[in-house]
Amino acid sequence: SWGPGGRVSRRLFIVGAFAGAAALPVVATGPASASAGARRRVLRAHPASVSLGSRTVRTWAYDGLVPGPQIQARAGETVAVRLVNDLPAPTTVHWHGIRLAFPMDGAPGFSQPATRPGHTFDYVFTVPDPGTYFYHSHVGTQPDRGLYGPLIVADPHEPLRYDEEFTVVLDDWLDGVKGTPDDALRRLNSSPGHDDTLRSTALGGVSAEMRHPYYLVNGRTPGAPVTFRSGAGRLVRFRVINAAADSAFRVAIGGHRMTVTHADGFPCRPVTVDTFIIGMGERYDVVVRLDSGAFPLVAVAEGKRGRAFAVVRTSPGARTPAKGAKVPQLNGRMLKYQDLEARRVDNLPRPSRTITVTLGMRPSGNEWTMNGKVAGDHLRLRVDEGETVRLALHNTSPMWHPMHLHGHTFQLRLANGHGPRKDTVNIKPRERLHLDLLADNPGEWMFHCHNLYHQEQGMMGAIGYG
Ligand code: C2O
Ligand code: CU
Numbered sequence: 001s002w003g004p005g006g007r008v009s010r011r012l013f014i015v016g017a018f019a020g021a022a023a024l025p026v027v028a029t030g031p032a033s034a035s036a037g038a039r040r041r042v043l044r045a046h047p048a049s050v051s052l053g054s055r056t057v058r059t060w061a062y063d064g065l066v067p068g069p070q071i072q073a074r075a076g077e078t079v080a081v082r083l084v085n086d087l088p089a090p091t092t093v094h095w096h097g098i099r100l101a102f103p104m105d106g107a108p109g110f111s112q113p114a115t116r117p118g119h120t121f122d123y124v125f126t127v128p129d130p131g132t133y134f135y136h137s138h139v140g141t142q143p144d145r146g147l148y149g150p151l152i153v154a155d156p157h158e159p160l161r162y163d164e165e166f167t168v169v170l171d172d173w174l175d176g177v178k179g180t181p182d183d184a185l186r187r188l189n190s191s192p193g194h195d196d197t198l199r200s201t202a203l204g205g206v207s208a209e210m211r212h213p214y215y216l217v218n219g220r221t222p223g224a225p226v227t228f229r230s231g232a233g234r235l236v237r238f239r240v241i242n243a244a245a246d247s248a249f250r251v252a253i254g255g256h257r258m259t260v261t262h263a264d265g266f267p268c269r270p271v272t273v274d275t276f277i278i279g280m281g282e283r284y285d286v287v288v289r290l291d292s293g294a295f296p297l298v299a300v301a302e303g304k305r306g307r308a309f310a311v312v313r314t315s316p317g318a319r320t321p322a323k324g325a326k327v328p329q330l331n332g333r334m335l336k337y338q339d340l341e342a343r344r345v346d347n348l349p350r351p352s353r354t355i356t357v358t359l360g361m362r363p364s365g366n367e368w369t370m371n372g373k374v375a376g377d378h379l380r381l382r383v384d385e386g387e388t389v390r391l392a393l394h395n396t397s398p399m400w401h402p403m404h405l406h407g408h409t410f411q412l413r414l415a416n417g418h419g420p421r422k423d424t425v426n427i428k429p430r431e432r433l434h435l436d437l438l439a440d441n442p443g444e445w446m447f448h449c450h451n452l453y454h455q456e457q458g459m460m461g462a463i464g465y466g
Pocket of ligand 1: 094096136404406446
């Protein structure tokens, strides 16, 4: 009785039959050396008191942790996670960025009904591509309560050389600051006046309350920051994940330049920059040769006041940088999508047609649209299995929209013709971007803005085939 549905049980049976009883699982957790670890993992979602370092909040979390535990696997392995729902509400787990089989996508109303309180759901899927991913609830504003965690898929043939790695998860913490994320959403939906805020803010926040959250690195406020300890001269890989609901971040490390090696888990031609902007749902991997000392790692919430903060320390005696430390790199050379190039092998076949998707805002300012449609009567794009289609995205609204597609990586089509493979792309006001998509994974896949509040206020569509 593993799964709530026959479909799931059958899948498990198949996995079991192939793998044999001893070899079944596959989820290793903890440090990067994920190899053996032949065991199933249970992920329990439940109300918990969580320390953010400088204060403790009462919230919802996986295994009592924010972020949730790092789930670690190797490319090609099967991951088996049993969700135990001990929340007072239905929930799911979505495996953001993973090209998995549709029934395991954790998309409520699309791939499964949300799992009811007191019930379990067994997620079993193969992770085909190495890279930096994350998982989160896909029900309402739940991720904004802390229901998210990193998912790292190691490359058994890792071509990148580095000495060690750290995962850096960014968040804008609202729950426990001024009401819950649900309260915030209710306020947004009941106050048409807030569109003035929207219009005057080209970036970021959607309400006054949400402009002053705590900004977190790995669940810690700037007042009690996490320290990444390494050694001078070491080449360190940082896997940066933006799990925030409503904030894009500008990231820099004091005294260092960063070489971007991966975008949304996929390798790109290395490009060295001082800073990069990471939208909600995006991931960047960077490698940095560390100097001797203690350095601020900062993530400034774009268009807002406030920053997330951590310390990178290679010398035990060095003075700890202040959370407000000046970081000139923030104003240095910034990564642009145009800088990112997929490796040639990652280029997709030429698209057979173009589908236009217009991202808009209804005049009330409370609804976000895709081709004029909102969630409930959402945009449904049909494509043919096996075809490559071009999505021409046009943002006609005054806000950024980090658009995310489930179950695929698309290729950004840039002037150079070799844009990066990604699954989330931050599209600026009035900007147009082209994505090429190979329809090779049948399902009814969510395609939506990863600003949680835009998603919940309409900006949710789907691409289906098969
Ligand atoms: Cu990370 Cu549909 O989401
Ligand atoms: Cu949006």
